[in-house]
Amino acid sequence: MPNLPSAHVHVLACLIAYCLAPSAWALQPPAHPLKSEPAEIVTRSGVKRFRVEIADTAATREYGLMKRRHLAADHGMLFDFKTPQPVAFWMKDTLIPLDMLFIARDGRIVSIARNATPMSETPIPSQGVILGVLEIRGGRAAEIGAQPGDRVVERIFGH
Secondary structure, three states: OOOOOHHHHHHHHHHHHHHHOOOOOOOOOOOOOOOEEEEEEEEOOEEEEEEEEEEOOHHHHHHOOOOOOOOOOOEEEEEEEEEEEOOEEOOOOOOOOEEEEEEOOOOEEEEEEEEEOOOOOOOEEOOOOEEEEEEEEOOHHHHHOOOOOOEEEOHHHOO
16 A cells, blocks of 8 residues: 555545445435325226325335335326425336336426336436326326326315
């Protein structure tokens, strides 16, 4: 090793140890189960009821549905961003295909990303300002006939 001042050697050793630690960059699942609430998607063909886990903190939104191997047809995860904004999602570390419904403050579906590819790092943009994103099993949006302009009824949208 080059002749470095001892403070530099200590900083370098700490940095190397941190970077090599197995969990240094790994996201951890939420410590407690997420809240679960009812939600409805109102489509032209009728009302479809879901049970959704609420991801409403930076940590729960970041972890999302990572590592899940199954998602029931009537379940999902609702990401509450608290403030309307454009967002982008990716599927890194997500093992199952998902449909992403990007939802405006009033509950209107702005856009839908259908059958997002598992493990992909390609950003999926909201295509507008949204307050929430509802992730459901891949292909489910087509099964229930969900389209942009349909509504999601849930507490965060004032319903």
